[in-house]
Amino acid sequence: MKTGIESIGFYSPQYCFDLRKLAAERGVDGDKYIHGIGQSYMAVPPIDEDVVTMGANAAREAIEKVDASAIDAVIFATESGVDQSKSGAVYIHRLLNLPSTCKVVEMKQACAAGTMGVLSALGMIALNPKSKILLIASDIARYGLNTAGEPTSGAGAIAMVLSANPVIMELDYRHGTYAADVMDFWRPNYMDEALVDGKYSIRVYLKALTEAWKDYARSTDRTFDDHDRFCYHLPFTRMGIKAHSYLYKHCGDSVLDEASLPAQVDASLRYNRLTGNLYTGSAYVALLSLLESPDEQLAGKRVALFSYGSGCLGIFYSGVVQADYRQYLPANQHKTMLEQRSELGYEQYVSMYSTRLPIDGSEFMANKHRTGHYRLAGVCAHKRIYESTN
Numbered sequence: 312m313k314t315g316i317e318s319i320g321f322y323s324p325q326y327c328f329d330l331r332k333l334a335a336e337r338g339v340d341g342d343k344y345i346h347g348i349g350q351s352y353m354a355v356p357p358i359d360e361d362v363v364t365m366g367a368n369a370a371r372e373a374i375e376k377v378d379a380s381a382i383d384a385v386i387f388a389t390e391s392g393v394d395q396s397k398s399g400a401v402y403i404h405r406l407l408n409l410p411s412t413c414k415v416v417e418m419k420q421a422c423a424a425g426t427m428g429v430l431s432a433l434g435m436i437a438l439n440p441k442s443k444i445l446l447i448a449s450d451i452a453r454y455g456l457n458t459a460g461e462p463t464s465g466a467g468a469i470a471m472v473l474s475a476n477p478v479i480m481e482l483d484y485r486h487g488t489y490a491a492d493v494m495d496f497w498r499p500n501y502m503d504e505a506l507v508d509g510k511y512s513i514r515v516y517l518k519a520l521t522e523a524w525k526d527y528a529r530s531t532d533r534t535f536d537d538h539d540r541f542c543y544h545l546p547f548t549r550m551g552i553k554a555h556s557y558l559y560k561h562c563g564d565s566v567l568d569e570a571s572l573p574a575q576v577d578a579s580l581r582y583n584r585l586t587g588n589l590y591t592g593s594a595y596v597a598l599l600s601l602l603e604s605p606d607e608q609l610a611g612k613r614v615a616l617f618s619y620g621s622g623c624l625g626i627f628y629s630g631v632v633q634a635d636y637r638q639y640l641p642a643n644q645h646k647t648m649l650e651q652r653s654e655l656g657y658e659q660y661v662s663m664y665s666t667r668l669p670i671d672g673s674e675f676m677a678n679k680h681r682t683g684h685y686r687l688a689g690v691c692a693h694k695r696i697y698e699s700t701n
């Protein structure tokens with residue numbers, strides 16, 4: 312039985328900020344952000360969007376052409392959740408009118424939670440081949456203003472229906488893992504912004520990559536050259552390029568010339584360069600960016616996927632793109648969504664970044680901004696109120 316991706320939805324906020332403008336404000340050479348870090352824009356969510364509304368928008372697109380009555384679980388992966396107890400999945404379950412027999416849960420292990428969700432879903436489908444699982448990875452990557460992490464901020468959500476009808480990509484459950492207790496990036500419950508030891512986090516990412524690769528290679532007997540394309544967790548796009556070159560050198564058995572490495576990752580970097588980090592969704596936005604690239608013919612190609620969640624967990628696995636994959640991807644919608652964003656000025660960026668919901672239980676109705684089909688209308692008595700916009 313084949314299992315894997317039957318459909319994909321993607322959503323990123325409709326406001327963005329140009330990293331050249333940020334560099335000018337921070338007194339940094341713009342080339343550092345554009346080339347050194349590899350980011351052109353960051354997506355900026357307004358006060359009436361959060362991980363639930365972004366996830367609901369992505370999920371709505373993912374279930375558009377799928378028999379939604381067959382969805383029997385919603386797995387919501389995030390590291391910027393809105394509640395310590397109630398899962399984001401349950402709000403989305405209502406917004407999308409999913410069956411009451413559907414299970415709902417939220418998963419966390421930094422950016423690796425999306426992949427843990429995928430692996431869990433594949434296991435559930437193996438036990439019940441009729442099952443369709445809606446996996447949503449949604450995050451707001453928020454670092455402090457004026458910190459080194461600021462240019463790697465971003466936001467958005469990706470949703471996939473995983474099933475025994477993987478018309479887009481068959482996923483192989485066999486994977487390699489590396490886990491270790493490290494403090495490279497974390498966010499205590501009482502903080503809005505992540506804390507990070509940036510340089511250290513890059514070193515741990517690369518260690519997790521090679522260790523997870525070794526475990527994967529042992530369990531699959533595959534070599535570097537058995538993979539046509541590579542999609543990495545992308546905290547920023549240069550990390551994907553660095554990771555790929557590092558893995559190539561680590562494996563040391565490729566017949567490829569080093570000059571052919573960019574062609575194996577470039578198409579996967581396009582969307583992230585425009586949205587910034589999506590944490591749990593980043594590796595899958597990389598995959599979508601690759602699949603929707605007009606220059607790629609991927610049918611029958613094996614794509615490697617590496618997820619890295621700080622703290623830390625690395626997971627390496629792979630899948631094979633299916634023959635008619637293009638017809639199941641709303642590539643033009645995604646192109647339009649990213650092209651039609653409103654560009655913020657610096658003051659607007661700081662204001663949007665700094666606006667916060669009350670935490671004392673008082674009533675707050677959010678100003679209406681450009682959003683997707685769902686928005687956070689406000690909060691009252693510590694309860695979030697979500698609404699459809701159409």
Ligand code: CAA
Binds near residue numbers: 619
């Ligand atoms: N022109 C071109 N390139 C330039 C340049 C210029 N004028 N000036 C500097 N650069 C290059 C540097 O040479 C460097 O490239 P290399 O890494 O290839 O040497 C690059 O720009 C970045 O420069 P710095 O290392 O000096 O940048 P920094 O100290 O400001 O920090 C960062 C960069 C560590 C990524 C920081 O943005 C950060 O902490 N980000 C958040 C943490 C993060 O993303 N970690 C990644 C691994 S953890 C993870 O993946 C989980 C997750 O999602 C967070």
